[in-house]
Amino acid sequence: MFKNYIKIALRNLWRRRGFSLINIIGLAIGMTAGFLILLYVNFERSYDQFHTKKDRIYRIVSDIKTPSDSFDTSLAAWAVAPTLEKQFPEVEAAVRIMNVSMLVRKDDIKFKETTTFAVDSAFFRVFDFKLIQGDPKTVVKSPFSIVLSETAAKKYFGDQNPIGKSLKIMEEGHIATVTGVMEDMPENSHINADIIFSLTTYTQVLEKDSDLDNAWGNYDPASYILVNENTNPDLLQAKFPDFLEKNSGDEMREYKMFVTLFIEPFKDVYLYSTRGGNGSGSITNIYIFSIIAIFILLIASINFINLTTARSVERAKEVGIRKVVGAEKQQLAVQFIGESIIICLIAFLVSILLTTLLLPFFNDMAGKIVSPGIFSTPFHIFTLLLLSLTIGIVAGLYPSFVLSSFKPINVLKGNFSTGTKGVLLRKSLVITQFTISIALIIGTIIIYNQMNYMRNQELGFNKEQLLILETNATESQETLAQAIDNLPGVISTSLGSATPGGGNSSAYSEIQNKKGDLQIANLGLYFVDYDYISQFDLKLLAGRGFSKEFASDSTEAMIVNEETIKLLGYNDPNEAIGAKFKQWGREGQIIGVIKDFHYTSLQEAIQPLTMRIELNHYNKLIVKVNAENSTRTIASIEKKWQSILPSAPFDYYFLDEYFDRQYRSEERFGNLFLSFAILAILISCLGLLGLAAYSTLQRRREIGIRKVIGASVSGIVNLLSIDFLKLVFIAFIIASPLAWYAMHQWLQDFAYKIDIQWWVFLLAGSSAVCIALVTVSFHALKASLSNPIKSLRTE
Incomplete structure (x- = not known):
């Protein structure tokens, strides 16, 4: 039938x-x-689900409130994670992860590595990133110990066994020893890097004087904790206010910067967190x-x-x-x-x-x-x-x-x-x-x-024909800028700590408001040179730009955007000229106000921004090139680069392409x-x-x-x-x-x-x-x- x-x-x-x-x-x-x-x-739903301890891992995040503003961040202060591990028996282990970009060299092989993490020693015990060689308990414990992915190991050492061999890292050429090789991290992980090295490199050597393990006001690494079995995360989080009061209460009151800590389930970070971080869906x-x-x-x-x-x-x-x-x-x-x-x-x-x-x-x-x-x-x-x-x-x-x-x-x-x-x-x-x-x-x-x-929104700055070179605050960058400035096809050059769309630092600031008081706020901060404002065609609304004719501009001058003067209560940009400020150990006065421009993605509202001259904080060389024969101009720039910075790879991008990539997702x-x-x-x-x-x-x-x-x-x-x-x-x-x-x-x-x-x-x-x-x-x-x-x- x-x-x-x-x-x-x-x-x-x-x-x-x-x-x-x-x-x-x-x-x-x-x-x-x-x-x-x-x-x-x-x-998309499989992100971070391969970790066997995923149900016990949490990310520590912060809400920060000052008298002027409040914002949430995916980060925690340097001292939070290690102190939680010491003071709470519920916390089995804590890991801080700092995303860094650094130069890595081996003989004639040199790369600017952008997917590099500095991590605490518990990293491979908390997360299930498989080590092919090396002891997960000690592989990133000592300063300048480094773990390579299989891809990175092959790139630098070919078919040789890399364990025990050395690499030069950072501009200074510090010697790092390869202590482990890991499988390439899976793509469905919001933590993804080709190179892992020890965070003690910073806390015990490079930034030893900063005492980072006890820094409660410095926010840089992402922090994760592994809690014990049967730990109630809500009860643990309820203890955080007393924890902060005990360890940094006096400091918060002194600086009038009050912090609230929260924990986010690690398995939900990629899809559900609204705070961003290393990666987000x-x-x-x-x-x-x-x-x-x-x-x-x-x-x-x-x-x-x-x-x-x-x-x-x-x-x-x-x-x-x-x-x-x-x-x-x-x-x-x-x-x-x-x-x-x-x-x-x-x-x-x-x-x-x-x-x-x-x-x-x-x-x-x-x-x-x-x-x-x-x-x-x-x-x-x-x-x-x-x-x-x-x-x-x-x-x-x-x-x-x-x-x-x-x-x-x-x-x-x-x-x-x-x-x-x-x-x-x-x-x-x-x-x-x-x-x-x-x-x-x-x-x-x-x-x-x-x-x-x-794509067509008025950005408030010029992004066309701007070539960005990553100089990483090298001592020769000013010499390089002068040499490139004289090349045919180069219109102008400038140095800065960041470019629009590339993020910015956040600085604890005290600035005189309309009432005459020093108002506390966390403000965006760009370190720029004298030509930065003209290089991006930023518009001055009041006052003046930085000038070499005023010696004090390099130490005592600040330029702010419109959002900053609104925050301070000024109705007219001219009213803010001469207002006093204190920021990161510097004191001075506001000399200019610029029109707001989109220095972050258009998905984010324009926030208050300050600009100062700080010669040792520039890490980007901005070159405005002529549209005609740009290929020949770039080749000439590369020759100058190789003659002045022979140890660093020539790495560049056009700002308009970089800015457009922000909207690729x-x-x-x-x-x-x-x-x-x-x-x-x-x-x-x-x-x-x-x-x-x-x-x-x-x-x-x-x-x-x-x-x-x-x-x-x-x-x-x-x-x-x-x-x-x-x-x-x-x-x-x-x-x-x-x-x-x-x-x-x-x-x-x-x-x-x-x-x-x-x-x-x-x-x-x-x-x-x-x-x-x-x-x-x-x-x-x-x-x-x-x-x-x-x-x-x-x-």
């Missing part, structure tokens, strides 16, 4: 190859999109993609129902004859469900092929290796197979019920009708499809406009959203195609009569199209408020964002109408051009 079912099913599928192909393609595309999203979501994006996957699979299932029901007219007589010769309703239902499952299994195989072909492109769009191959995760393939069978059964239930319920007498007389309930269901399904599609169109337009807004999100939106719309068109086919089959006699009495082709096309446009209009009414709410929530993550305009909805609705008309027109034209004699012959 089952063999006969399969034979009949395959024969029917082959007889109506067009319908079968549309069904298979729709399901395959839907399952492929769903599978790719499943891989992406699963990868977005749980909102995960929810969005998960919903899109559900929508796409739902649309694919709806298509199957509509397309199969559209064929019910053609198979009505087949069902009638089968019932006359004794077929049971249950047998017919099994037959049609079986056909549904066969289509789904074929679509499953096609989706496996499509996923295999598309996965490399998908990894590239996602900007990470979401999966090296679909067969690397057999469980996901099994999930997709189970999903296919479920879709086949669920999507086949309604058509099988309708087809197996036909009354043989009425069918054989030609009085077949599926009734108003069936029509209402099919129209409801199409409305659902286009509600989803229109919402996705609206979302795509808004995301594109937001990205375009961020948002652009990737937008591109992925657009791709899946297009797939959803494509599958929706297939569903509309199915309903159009069904409608024309149902009304073929009516169309024939209308043509006989003189109806035109355009009149018939309009007649058939108007019903579908009503469905699209209803979908538009439903989709618009839902899409507005969803995108309004998404935009809240941006400090500077677009307003959602009315024309976005009009454009989305018009696009949906055009898509519907193009889709329906195929069957409408086919029906209007057909010979009416054929459709009336059965009357």
Whole structure:
């Protein structure tokens, strides 16, 4: 019997190859999109889940409040982690992690390593980063001990055993000894580095005089603790206020800088923390993609129902004859469900092929290796197979019920009708499809406009043709700047501690406010030279810029931005000129106020910023080059670099490219959203195609009569199209408020964002109408051009 079912099913599928192909393609595309999203979501949710002690690891974070401001940070003071380990029996181990960028050399091999961490000795005992060589208890205990990833070890030592060998690190060329080799850290880890070296290098040698282990006001490393089994994290956190009062209460009151400590579950840091840090994802994006996957699979299932029901007219007589010769309703239902499952299994195989072909492109769009191959995760393939069978059964239930319920007498007389309930269901399904599609169109337009807004936002500074060289505060950087300044193609040079978009230091500051009091605040700080302001075309609103004509500018002068004077209560920038300040051991007065500029990402609001001259704190050389022959100019700059800084690798980037890279994750999100939106719309068109086919089959006699009495082709096309446009209009009414709410929530993550305009909805609705008309027109034209004699012959 089952063999006969399969034979009949395959024969029917082959007889109506067009319908079968549309069904298979729709399901395959839907399952492929769903599978790719499943891989992406699963990868994002897998971050940091491979650590066996993940449930006992927490990150220590801080809220800092001064009389002027408050802010939260992913960091803790240097003294917090080691003191917690000493004073709390619940804390089994503590680890501080400081992200550093340093020069690493071995003979003629030299690299500027940017993925380097300085860590406490418990690092490899707390986290499950596998050591291939070395003792996890002692491998980063001694100063200048260093652990290399397999990739880094091969880069510096080739096939030699690196253990016990030396590398020169930092500008000063300190000798570091390789004490361990670790496996490359997995990509799904928010802690990711190629080189790990001992934090005691700083605390016991380089910064010994700073007594970092007892510094309660210096924030630099990220801090993690491993708690004992059965420790209640809420009870532990409740002890932190007394802990801070005991250890730094007097200091907090003296400086009027009050700290609150919190703990974040380590396994939730990547997706759920709003404080940033080494790496962060977005749980909102995960929810969005998960919903899109559900929508796409739902649309694919709806298509199957509509397309199969559209064929019910053609198979009505087949069902009638089968019932006359004794077929049971249950047998017919099994037959049609079986056909549904066969289509789904074929679509499953096609989706496996499509996923295999598309996965490399998908990894590239996602900007990470979401999966090296679909067969690397057999469980996901099994999930997709189970999903296919479920879709086949669920999507086949309604058509099988309708087809197996036909009354043989009425069918054989030609009085077949599926009734108003069936029509209402099919129209409801199409409305659902286009509600989803229109919402996705609206979302795509808004995301594109937001990205375009961020790219074209007025930044308040010039970022064009600026070449940034990492000098790392070397003693020869001023000599290098002077040498480069004289090269053809170089317009000007400047030195600074940071560039817009590259972050900034935060400094405890006391500045005279409008009332005449010294107001305490944590303010952003740039160390700049005399030409920095003109180099970036920053606009002075009051006072003057730094000048070599005033000797005191190098020690007693400060320039602030608009946000700073607002914080201090000044209404006019000129009122702030001459205000006194104390900052990091320096005292002086404000000599100028500059217009606000975006010195961080556009996702963040502009914060107060101060600028001072500090000759030994520059680590970036900013070179403005002529757009013409820039390649030749860069080559000339490299020659000067090699002659003046021969031990350092020539490392540069253009500021405009660097600034644009800040929005790469948002652009990737937008591109992925657009791709899946297009797939959803494509599958929706297939569903509309199915309903159009069904409608024309149902009304073929009516169309024939209308043509006989003189109806035109355009009149018939309009007649058939108007019903579908009503469905699209209803979908538009439903989709618009839902899409507005969803995108309004998404935009809240941006400090500077677009307003959602009315024309976005009009454009989305018009696009949906055009898509519907193009889709329906195929069957409408086919029906209007057909010979009416054929459709009336059965009357």
